[in-house]
Amino acid sequence: MSFRLRGRAAGQWRLRQGQESLHFNERLFAADPAQHMPDTVAHEVAHSVVYRCHGRGKRPHGPEWRAVMKHLGFEPRVTHETSPELLARILNHHLYRCACRSHALGPRQHQQVHRGKRDYRCKLCGERLIRADQTTGLAVREK
Ligand SMILES: [Zn+2]
Ligand SMILES: [Zn+2]
Incomplete structure (x- = not known):
């Protein structure tokens, strides 16, 4: 282990x-x-x-x-529900938002959005993800 x-x-x-x-x-x-x-x-x-x-x-x-x-005696869940805000903070992910909720994008995904190479859409509402962590005071690392 x-x-x-x-x-x-x-x-x-x-x-x-x-x-x-x-x-x-x-x-x-x-x-x-x-x-x-x-x-x-x-x-x-x-x-x-x-x-x-x-x-x-x-x-x-x-x-x-x-x-x-x-x-x-457990719910058979496949994904955990740690909030995107927490993931962004502890894993160096970046916070994005759509119309319905927040999303945490990994460094590679974030770079692609940042360079205009790709857009990500929310699977629930279909909206394009917009970066949200610039205004929240979270540490944002740029390469
Ligand atoms: Zn498993
Ligand atoms: Zn959504």
Whole structure:
């Protein structure tokens, strides 16, 4: 087990050469403990249970995984709900807004928007994402 996971993934169950391991994102856990303890841990442990009961080849978040989560008493959620504002602050992401909510874009996505190479749209409302963190006093790093 390690706490060395980076980026937006909070946890990861890995299988390498028949060896299972669990990895967690220390920054996300520290910044939003209520979100990840114990839900993210249960999420990854459930992957291990599915592997032990059914072997390989099952869909990662398929019916077997959902059943294990429910059996353990957890909501079978695939994504965590750490707010985009918090992600922007702790992961060096950039905050964007559409008509309905905030979004955190990673450094690479942000560079593409910044250079006019690409636009991102909200999957819910379809609006173009507009940068929002210039006015909020958050530290903004430019390269
Ligand atoms: Zn998963
Ligand atoms: Zn939207």
